[in-house]
Amino acid sequence: MAPSMHEWDAETNLFAHSVIGYAIERLQLPKDPHWGALPAEQLAEVLAPTVNPDGIGGLEALRIFRDVLMPACRPMDDPMNLAYVATSPSNAATMFDLVVSASSIFAGAWEAGAGAIAAENQALRWIADLAGFPSTAGGVFVSGGSAANLSALVTARHRYEQRHGRPARWAIASTEEVHASVRAAARVMDVDVVTVPVDDAGRLTGPALESALAAHGDRGVFAVVATAGTTNAGAIDELDAIADVCAARDLWFHVDGAYGLAALCSSIARDRFHGIERADSFGVDPHKWLFAPYDCAALIYRDPAVAPSAHAQHGTYLDSLDRGEWNPSDYAYHLSRRARGLPLWFSLATYGTRAYTDAVDASIRTAAAIADEIRSRPGFELLLEPELSVVLFTIDGWTKEQYLAWSRDRARQGVALVVPTSWKGAPCMRLCLVHPQTQAEKVVELLDDLSAGVSTTAIVEIH
Numbered sequence: 001m002a003p004s005m006h007e008w009d010a011e012t013n014l015f016a017h018s019v020i021g022y023a024i025e026r027l028q029l030p031k032d033p034h035w036g037a038l039p040a041e042q043l044a045e046v047l048a049p050t051v052n053p054d055g056i057g058g059l060e061a062l063r064i065f066r067d068v069l070m071p072a073c074r075p076m077d078d079p080m081n082l083a084y085v086a087t088s089p090s091n092a093a094t095m096f097d098l099v100v101s102a103s104s105i106f107a108g109a110w111e112a113g114a115g116a117i118a119a120e121n122q123a124l125r126w127i128a129d130l131a132g133f134p135s136t137a138g139g140v141f142v143s144g145g146s147a148a149n150l151s152a153l154v155t156a157r158h159r160y161e162q163r164h165g166r167p168a169r170w171a172i173a174s175t176e177e178v179h180a181s182v183r184a185a186a187r188v189m190d191v192d193v194v195t196v197p198v199d200d201a202g203r204l205t206g207p208a209l210e211s212a213l214a215a216h217g218d219r220g221v222f223a224v225v226a227t228a229g230t231t232n233a234g235a236i237d238e239l240d241a242i243a244d245v246c247a248a249r250d251l252w253f254h255v256d257g258a259y260g261l262a263a264l265c266s267s268i269a270r271d272r273f274h275g276i277e278r279a280d281s282f283g284v285d286p287h288k289w290l291f292a293p294y295d296c297a298a299l300i301y302r303d304p305a306v307a308p309s310a311h312a313q314h315g316t317y318l319d320s321l322d323r324g325e326w327n328p329s330d331y332a333y334h335l336s337r338r339a340r341g342l343p344l345w346f347s348l349a350t351y352g353t354r355a356y357t358d359a360v361d362a363s364i365r366t367a368a369a370i371a372d373e374i375r376s377r378p379g380f381e382l383l384l385e386p387e388l389s390v391v392l393f394t395i396d397g398w399t400k401e402q403y404l405a406w407s408r409d410r411a412r413q414g415v416a417l418v419v420p421t422s423w424k425g426a427p428c429m430r431l432c433l434v435h436p437q438t439q440a441e442k443v444v445e446l447l448d449d450l451s452a453g454v455s456t457t458a459i460v461e462i463h
C-alpha cells in the first residue's frame, strides 16, 4: 500500500518518521568527504524510472536521494568549505525550516500570515537596530542577495522618478568589485552602470564616487550601490563618505551587505560599517553568515513607505487585501512567499543574539590567525589585511593553472574546497570563512600542503 497524498494514515505516519528521521541524520552527519557532482548521464539514468504514473514509493525515492543524489551535492555547511561564500545554518534554524514547510503559511499578506510575519519582522528589527536604522525602518526577507539588490533598486528608481521625473536613460553608480547580481539587476532594469574605480584596498571611496558622478554629469543616475564586504576580497566601501555624496545629490544609497553585513553583530567588526546608518536600504543574507538555511536574505529600507508604491501588485482579486497592514509582498518583487525569515527568528530566540556575536567573531578571529600565519610564511604573500573573513594570498611563482589544479585535486579528495580567484588582475588563492567551526589548525595544514607544492595527480591532470 502506498502512503496517501493527503490522508494521514498509518503508512504515512511511518513514512513521515523515515523522512524526518533522515533529516535528523543529515543534521548530525560529519559531511560526506566525497564531494562532487556525478556526470549528468549517470544521474539521468538513476532518475529516469522515478517519475511514472504509479510512483516508486516514498521510501525508494528517499533511498535514491540519500544514496545517490545527496552525495552528488557539495556540502555547503562543511567547515572546510572555504570557497565562494558557503553557509553554516544553526541546528535550530534548519530544524525550524522543516516546521515552516509543514505549516503552509502564506507570508505575503498580513491577513494570511500575521503570526509568522510578526516574528520575521522581529528578526528584521534586530538587524535594523544593529545598523542604527530608525524604529520606522522595515523590510522583507527575499530569496537572496540578488533579489534584495534588484528590489531595492526598483524602489530607488521609483522614488527618484517621483521626485525628479524620468530621464532619457537611467543609471546607477558602483564599482568593478560590486557583486555580479548588481550588474544583473541593472540589465534586467535596462539601466546603465557608471563604474567607479576602487582604491588599493578594493574600496569605493567618497572622492572617487564624487569625481565619477561629476564626469558622468549626473545624467539619469538615481542610486549608488556600495558593498559592505565585497565577495572577492571582503572589502568594505567608505560608507560614510558615500552617504555624504548621495545626500548632496539626492541619490538613493543602497548597501549590498549580502555577505559582510552579518558582521554588524560582531563585537570586533561592527565599527567598520560606520555610515551604514545613513543608507536608504541594505541587504544581508542570513543564508551566508547569519546561520540560516537557504534561501534567506533580509532587505531593509530606512523609509519603507516608498516601497509599496514601487512593488505592490494590484488586481481585482487582490483588491480585498487590507493595504493598511504590513504586507511583505509589497516590499520586493514577489507575491507569494514562504516565511523564510522564520528559521532565523527561531534560531535567534533559541540561542540569543550573543551566540550570533560569538559565532561571527569566531570566523573573523580565525581569518585573522590564518592571515598572521600566511604573513609569516616564506613563499607566501598576504595580499590584503582581512577586514572580515576573506583571506587573499599568493604563493611565489604559482600560475593560475597550479592554483586550479591543487584546488580541484583537494576538492576531489574531500580535504577542503578552496577556489582561486584573482586580485588586481593576478591569480591568487581565496579563503572565505563563515563557519564558526572552521579550525585555524586545519587551514594551516592546507597551507603546509600548498607549501609542499602541486601534487603529482594535479600535475598529471593539467598537462
Ligand SMILES: Cc1ncc(COP(=O)(O)O)c(C=O)c1O
Pocket (backbone or CB within 6 Å): 085, 143, 144, 145, 146, 147, 179, 181, 227, 229, 230, 231, 256, 257, 258, 259, 260, 285, 297
Ligand atoms: C556581496 C554579494 N551580493 C550579492 C550576492 C548574491 O546573493 P544570492 O546568491 O543570495 O542571490 C552575493 C553572493 O555571494 C554577494 O556576495
